[in-house]
Structures are given as C-alpha cells and as structure tokens.
Amino acid sequence: MSEPATQAPLLELDAVDTYYGQIHILQSLSLSIRAGELVCLLGGNASGKSTTLKTILGIVRPRNGAVRIDGEDVTKRATSYRIGRGLAIVPENRRLFAPMTVLENLEMGAYLRGGPSKEDFARVYDLFPLLHDRRSQLAGTLSGGEQQMVAMGRALMSRPKLLLMDEPSMGLAPILVERNFEIIKQVHESGVAMLIVEQNANVSLSIADRGYVLSTGRLVLEGPAADLRENEELRKAYLGR
Template sequence: MLKIRNLNVHYGGISAVKGISLDVPEKSIVTLIGANGAGKSTTLRSIVGLVKASEGEINFLGENITDMETTEIVTKGITLVPEGRRVFDNLSVLENLKIGAYLQKEGIDENIKMVYDLFPRLRERSWQFAGTLSGGEQQMLAVGRALMSKPKLIMMDEPSLGLAPLIVNGIFDIIKEINKQGTTILLIEQNANKALKIADMGYVLETGTITIEGPGKELLMDQRIKDAYLGTSKK
C-alpha cells in the first residue's frame, strides 16, 4: 500500500531522515521504533506532506504522493493521529469529530456512528469540551477524529504516551480492532514491546537511518532490540 524509497528530509542544514526505505503492506500493522530524535515523527509528517522530502519518493497505492499537499494526501486515504493528541480543547467531542471529516462530502453521520460504536465513551461525552476529558479519552478522540475521513492508512504517533498502563492496554486493543476492520496502520510507539507484539513488520530507526528490520515477533526476540528498547539484559 505504501512504499518509501530513499527518503531524505532536512530541517535547515540538519538531516533528520537519511535515505530510508520501507514498505507498508495493505491491511498490515507496521511499527517504527527508536529513541527520541531518531526521525520517526519526521517520517510520518513527510508521508502526509507536513514536511517535504528533499530526496526520495513516497508512493501510496501506486501513486507518487511525494510532492502533494496535505489536503490532497488526506483525500487519497491517509490520516495522522499526532503525538500529544492535539484535540481542540474548547470544542465538544462531536465538534472535534466533525473537524476530522472536513474533506468529506457525505456519510458524516454514518462515520460518527462508527466512531461512537468503537468508542462508546465518546458517545457518552459527545457534548463535553475535549479539554475536560481524561488523557485516555482524549487519545480515543484523536483516533476517532482521524477515522472520520475513512482512511485506508492511519498513522499513529506515540498513542500510548503519558497514559496509565491499564489505559494503554485499551488503546492497543483499539488499534488491533481498527486493523481487524481492514484499516492499514503505521505506528510509532515508545512501548516497543507492545508495538512489536501486534506488528506484522517492524523497523528500527536510529539517527535518521533504518538499522534493523523484520517481522515484529522476530524483532521481539532480537537481543539488540531487547538490550536497547525492551529493558532486558543479556542473561
């Protein structure tokens, strides 16, 4: 579904992403793991057109989207759940969801029902200001808002960041359910253990370069991954 080849992204004179290539097969879950500053978020932002590639090519469903504007990329079927949730605090849950459908011309009510069925808590909080929701509820809203455009590929940037362990489990259950319903997922996640357990494929990004790649369950067993990201020793 998504093919990236030799992607380079610069901020001023700084090279944030250095010639990476990766594939996201249709209906799969693919995860990018790595330390802060490795270039993970920059990769997602470049895919959706928020930052422009200085070299390389991004193909989605066989079409080159490298130089497209973000609004056009969203209409093609890609959405991003940003790090930090970025909900509109002074708008209601329902208003936040409708903003996610701003490029949709029809089916908005059906999409809202789909999101509420996936997140019953949001239905209960429909008229509540988003800024008064808990962290977990705000993350549900951020994901629901992204789903309002009926994406073929949804990208999530650190969905479990700052959430209690019990809430994190619920977020990962939702990620698996979204994928089960047919949506492809590209996931950045600080919790490498949980991400790799559900991922069909994983990539390790270090200082803008992919250093390790393979099936998620194989990477879970890789000693280099265990030492660097899973907090286990060599014993």
C-alpha cells in the same frame, strides 16, 4: 495474503532524505506498508520518528527520494491531497480542538472528505461508546485516555485506508496503554492499515505484523514483529531485557 505480490504497497517511502534547513534528519529511509498491515516504527527520542510521519504526510518534503501512495508518486503533492488518497493521522499529544465538544472534534475529522455522514458517527460510536455519552463535553476537559479515543475517532471519521499514529501510549498509565492497544488492534482488524510510531517496543511488537527500527534517522533493523521481539540488540536497547 490475497493480493498479488506485484500490487504496489499502500504506502512507500523510497530512499528519502529529509532535512530541516541544513540538518540532515532522515537518511535514505525506505519503508512500505501493504493494505491491511499493522506496522510499527520504533526508535528513541529524536531518532526521526515524527519526521517520518511528517514526510509521509507532506508537512515536510524530502530533498531526495519519493513518497508513493498506491504506487502514485505524491512527493510533490500537498498534505490535503494525500489525505484525500486515504491517509489520516492521530498526532503526537493528540492535538484535539480543546474548546470544542467531542462531537465537533469528530466532525472536523470528516471535514476534508466533505462532512460526516450518519454511518461515520455510527462506526466511531460503535468502537468508542464512551464518545457518544460524552459527545457534548469539551474535549479539553476529558482525561488523557478519553482524549486518545477522540483523536482516534476523529481520524477514523475520514474513513482512512492508512492510519498513522504518533506515540499513542505517550502520557498514559500502563493500564490505559494496554486498553489503547486493544482498541488499535480492533481498528486494525476492521481493515484499516496502520503505521504506529512508538518508543514502547514491547506493546507495539505484540500487536504488529512487522516493524522497523530507526536510530538517528537511519533504519537499523526491520522484519516480522515476531523476529524483532527475539532480536538481541533490540531487547538490550528497547525491551529492557
């Protein structure tokens, strides 16, 4: 890596405890992502994956611990501020604006940054030529795979430094999962750091640099993706081997 080791990570969760009311979900969770890295966060249902993303974005606030972006403590900052610092999300189930066109959905992605530029559209259409062909179609009428492209394109319209993705493979046929992860890899190679939340450990570890494994709100494993792929416990629990 070309950066000095002393440079702060792009994103850091430092021992966060996140609650919903009295229910303690994330338990002293620490993780970090450096510029340009592709990191996956694995775990079964209800392990706290989406809650981790909500904590990063400030949709829920941790009771203890800190969230830092580029070394700046943003724990008490609003979601909009964090997005302004370079975060974007492709949410669970995509959450498109169904009665709006593909083009309007993409425009919304650049809204917080002050509106889209020609270059923003060009970059997204270059990555997803199909979205250009379908720009006038209502998002709600697209197939699942196409909607995933719109959701990713919309997130990229804000030129994020770190893209958060919540279960991009959910609800997609295996062939589309593979295609989708090829696109994720391509976006990553264009210089965007990514945190991918997934239950599909196989496919995410095949493209990730590093991974974390959550179980009931605690980290139980972390390391280079290559090591996790060989980990016996993980193989038994998630990789079906």
